[in-house]
Amino acid sequence: VLIHAGFAIQQLDQEEAEETIQLLKQLVEIR
Amino acid sequence: VKFVDEFRNRDIAGGLIRRIFEISTRPVNLMEVCGTHTVSFFRHGIRGMLPENIRLLSGPGCPVCVTPNRDIDHAVALSRRKDVIVATFGDMMRVPGSTSSLQKEKAEGRAVQVVYSPLQALRLARENPEKKVVFLAIGFETTSPAVAMTLLQAHREGARNLYFLNSQKRVPPALRALLQSEKVGVDGFILPGHVCTILGREPFQFISGEFGRPAVIAGFEPLDLLQAVWMLVSRIESNEAFVEIQYTRAVRNEGNPVALDKMEEVFRPDGALWRGLGWIPGSGCRFMEPFDAMDAGRIEVDIEPLREHPGCLCGEILQAVRTPPECPLFRSVCRPEQPVGPCMVSIEGACSTYYKYQC
Numbered sequence: 499v500l501i502h503a504g505f506a507i508q509q510l511d512q513e514e515a516e517e518t519i520q521l522l523k524q525l526v527e528i529r
Numbered sequence: 530v531k532f533v534d535e536f537r538n539r540d541i542a543g544g545l546i547r548r549i550f551e552i553s554t555r556p557v558n559l560m561e562v563c564g565t566h567t568v569s570f571f572r573h574g575i576r577g578m579l580p581e582n583i584r585l586l587s588g589p590g591c592p593v594c595v596t597p598n599r600d601i602d603h604a605v606a607l608s609r610r611k612d613v614i615v616a617t618f619g620d621m622m623r624v625p626g627s628t629s630s631l632q633k634e635k636a637e638g639r640a641v642q643v644v645y646s647p648l649q650a651l652r653l654a655r656e657n658p659e660k661k662v663v664f665l666a667i668g669f670e671t672t673s674p675a676v677a678m679t680l681l682q683a684h685r686e687g688a689r690n691l692y693f694l695n696s697q698k699r700v701p702p703a704l705r706a707l708l709q710s711e712k713v714g715v716d717g718f719i720l721p722g723h724v725c726t727i728l729g730r731e732p733f734q735f736i737s738g739e740f741g742r743p744a745v746i747a748g749f750e751p752l753d754l755l756q757a758v759w760m761l762v763s764r765i766e767s768n769e770a771f772v773e774i775q776y777t778r779a780v781r782n783e784g785n786p787v788a789l790d791k792m793e794e795v796f797r798p799d800g801a802l803w804r805g806l807g808w809i810p811g812s813g814c815r816f817m818e819p820f821d822a823m824d825a826g827r828i829e830v831d832i833e834p835l836r837e838h839p840g841c842l843c844g845e846i847l848q849a850v851r852t853p854p855e856c857p858l859f860r861s862v863c864r865p866e867q868p869v870g871p872c873m874v875s876i877e878g879a880c881s882t883y884y885k886y887q888c
Binding site for chain 2 (some may be wrong): 499500502503504505507510511512514515517518519522523525526527528
């Protein structure tokens, strides 16, 4: 979770995180 | 650690930098609005790895830095009352006002407490029923939900001795003011991921819709920043302007509806004074009527006459009109251990960051 000033303001989305990494790997052509 | 190490991958970072070099053909000014981004660009050495024609400008996104002297003087004046405890985030302690700071006042024996959350101020109020506890509420939309929740809790409890010195700011009106002022040419914006976690994308659409500039809502790790730069340069090179989300693992289009509801219940937009940017309509948060009684403005104090340090360029630095090394006080008179302006105090301030990372 993202915490700010003592409050959880968002839960991170693992699928989106993995998708972003895959997208970046494709962009820079890393297998 | 999930969500951190993966976004610091050296090979992907190298590849992204190559991609940026491949597509970048013209000079561009990109503004990182947020102080956290400024620090991250420096800390990870990204500035030095980008093409020379890409210029990064630090924007007004450090809440400590944009808090005007007037509000610091007000907090100082409150701390001088014997029946008041001032509760504040630590960064605000050392920010100089006209002639004093909260740190100096604490050294003189005034009741000034550092807190990490507004909820701690509520606890202080419960523990000290004979005192007025004043929380110095600074921050952007990332902090406002926490202030709103605390205010609602205090209201529910019927707390009569908790007050808020309200200096909260809203980011979108400040960006509109920057674009309208045309003092600095910004070709694209890197928008703060944490603020947009709350607000979502919509409040920033005017950047592309009205001003024709692209913007990317970005996270704070090296790959987030490099991807954001790549996205912006791609758009600028194609003469396109959209507001896009890079930080998809945290930011939804609609933001955080629960937090937005709480903010709407407690605050309404009002004009606010920003250091450097002046008075910006709609950029502040005023309490809704049921919460007026918790406004620290109701506590009677004598605020000293306003005095600005004549040599300090924080105001211009916050507008990206100047950079910290252009300030005559930078490194000579103004240093982190003896700051003249707030941008040297805050760990996210542009002057402090340049001082720490730029030799």
